Amino acid sequence: MKVEIYSDGSARGNPDGPGGYGVVLRYVDSKGVAHEKEISAGYDKTTNNRMELMGAIKGLEALNRPCEVEMYSDSKYVISAFNEGWIPKWIMNGWKTAGKKPVKNVELWKRLLAAAEPHKIKWNWVKGHAGHPENERCDQLATAAADGNPATLLHDDGGDLK
Template structure:
């Protein structure tokens, strides 16, 4: 899926949202390739914002049908720094932090590493809520995906 000027790249924009932390959450991604967009989103009843940020990236990468060069945009420094700087030390230390504590969301970091394996991923951080059109769109999708999981909603609507 390629944005203008990016050649054969798949361009992905991701975001996660949470109402309370923990609380109901949503995640979303917009994938672009050769002028075509694909949106993927979902949510959970009880989660954290960081888990939703990770899930958005995982599900976006899993939505790709073949190996690709991916330019992935996120407004989460936790996600970008985690995957580009911290994860290799965590792996080396048996999924422990430098303080010898278990890494939070280790299962999602491991799932993200697996989802990245067939691809070359270029991670890009973008300031959230700063007028970036694609970031604003994916933020809105993530907040919409969270709505069915908010208290007072019909449970049967949660999976839709």
């Protein structure tokens, strides 16, 4: 099955403000019927990069079988990590950067790798806030989640955000 996943993350007052992610999944079934699903959630204190990662994670975790995935994100942090080979280098260096510093958000990177493992994924960067309809919708979902009622926001304790 071929699936398109669009994801975005948002944080207000990065790094200690509320944040959220938004995801749009789209596929056409064997009968030619288009299906779409939207996913979002907000957190009380988080970072933009964590929310960008969570969008990609939640999109992939929503799939219930191996798929061919076109992943779209405006996060160069996420897309470049795959397309420019950062992740294998981090792993080879014990999850340290080229500058010998610990990779930030390592638990989310590991979760993303686990979610990506059964799929064949093409990682595509799209320019944010440039009129791309699905990216704009993901941004709306992410910012609405970040701006949600504080009582409904989840707590990002720096753990795995499950």
